[in-house]
Amino acid sequence: LVSLIPHLYEAPQGSVLIDGHPVDTIPLSVLRRAIGLVPQETFLFSDTLRANITFGAPAASEEQVVAAASIANLSGDIAGFPEGYDTRVGERGLTLSGGQKQRTALARAIIRDPRILILDDALASVDTITEEKILSHLAEVMRGRTTILISHRVSTVRNADFIVVLRNGVIIEQGTHTELIGLGGAYAELYEKQLLEEELQQVE
Numbered sequence: 668l669v670s671l672i673p674h675l676y677e678a679p680q681g682s683v684l685i686d687g688h689p690v691d692t693i694p695l696s697v698l699r700r701a702i703g704l705v706p707q708e709t710f711l712f713s714d715t716l717r718a719n720i721t722f723g724a725p726a727a728s729e730e731q732v733v734a735a736a737s738i739a740n741l742s743g744d745i746a747g748f749p750e751g752y753d754t755r756v757g758e759r760g761l762t763l764s765g766g767q768k769q770r771t772a773l774a775r776a777i778i779r780d781p782r783i784l785i786l787d788d789a790l791a792s793v794d795t796i797t798e799e800k801i802l803s804h805l806a807e808v809m810r811g812r813t814t815i816l817i818s819h820r821v822s823t824v825r826n827a828d829f830i831v832v833l834r835n836g837v838i839i840e841q842g843t844h845t846e847l848i849g850l851g852g853a854y855a856e857l858y859e860k861q862l863l864e865e866e867l868q869q870v871e
Contacts, residue, residue, distance in 0.1 A: 703781030765792035
C-alpha cells in the first residue's frame, strides 16, 4: 500500500492524494524529491557509509552527514569502525548487521529533508532500546512534516497522532493509542502481548 504514495505502482485514479492532488498528476521527479522512503528491504551500495548516507543528497555537508547518522542512532557504531564514515560496507551492506543497515537507510532518508517521511517497518531489526532512542531523536524531525510509520510493534506507533490497524489489507480499527486501548480489540490485545514479552525479556 505504501508504495502507492511515491507512485511506484498505479493506483485507481484519484484514490491517493497529497495535499488534495492525485499522485498521478504530480511529476514523478517532484513527487519523489518530496518523499523519503525507508523500505523493509534496505539496499546499500558497495561503497563507503558516507556515500550510502548521502545518496540522493550528494551536496550534503559533513555536519549534515553526522547529524543524520546521530538521529538514526548510527554515529556510535560508526565511531567504532576503523575508517569511520569512510568504511566500505560491501555489496548490499554485507559487513553491517541488519539493524545497522536499516539505520543507514534511515540516515539516508533524513539527510534529504523530505516533506513526507515513510518508515516501512524500518525499525524491525533494532532492539526496543535502540528503537526508543531513534524515535526520541526523530521527534524533532517529524515535527511539521507528514510521517507514516508502518510497524508490527505497538511501541513504534503508540505516540502517533492517528493509528490505522490493518488485517489482511482491511482496516479493522483506527484512532489514537488511548482510543484503541479503550476499544479492547485487536490493537489492545497486541499491546498487552508485546508488553508481556518485553517484561519477560527484562526478567531474563
